[in-house]
Amino acid sequence: MYGKTLADLVTAVRAEAGHALTASQGLNALETIKYIISRTQYELWVARQWPSLILRHDIAAGSGQYIYEYPTDLGFHQIREVFWAPSGSIRWTKLEFGIPEECYSAQTGGNTTQGPRAVFWDVADETHFRVWPTPNNGGPIRLKGMKPLAPFVADTDVCTLDPTAIVLFSAVELLSRAKAADTPEKEKKAQRHLQKLLGNDVSAKYKVTTLGATRRPHMTGTPYIDYIPPSS
Secondary structure (H helix, E strand, O other), X not given: OOOXXXXXXXXXXXXXXXXXXXXXXXXXXXXXXXXXHHHHXXXXXXXXXXXXXXXXXXXXXXXXXXXXXXXXXXXXXXXXXXXXXXXXXXXXXXXXXXXXHHHEOOOOOOEOOEEOXXXXXXXXXXXXXXXXXXXXXXXXXXXXXXXOOOOOOOOOOEOOOOHHHHHHHHHHHHHHHOOOOOHHHHHHHHHHHHHHHHOOOEXXXXXXXXXXXXXXXXXXXXXXXXXXXXXX
């Protein structure tokens, strides 16, 4: 999409980090720079939702079923958000990632509770995910995730994500290793660019809620079904 090759990004990273641009002078660091660029793109792909790469896949949820197979084109590492809609509903409800340990049966490892709607999702094994509580009525589960990254190893391979973001964050690492004085300013520049590009659209699996940031209303009903209790 962006049309920038790995070789292009190596040159750009060297320029941002203040390295020599001639191939002969920068030969010793070449493989290190390539590795940093490739890894930086992967880390950005994991942590953020990239609009041009979004995939949605709906799975028919059966009554009494809580384990489902990942689609062939959307595995765990690609998934950013999961939603549930009760049968007949037109509204999606986002499921929280991570099933609390007390929701697993100590005897069977299955779910402890059935309910009218799913609340959490989590990994079951390498090829399956699970929801909790076990829904007692059918309805679709929607997986929202990212298309995989294209190969990014050869000099002619083209980056999948925004090249400027990749270059800036890669340069930050090189400058940090060298303990360069302009590292903080370069990092601010990288963060500003990413903010303009994607806003706060981070992966739901990696969102962190600050303790005490919001007040919880008085909660009544069944824990984890009618409300999510605060962590102790």
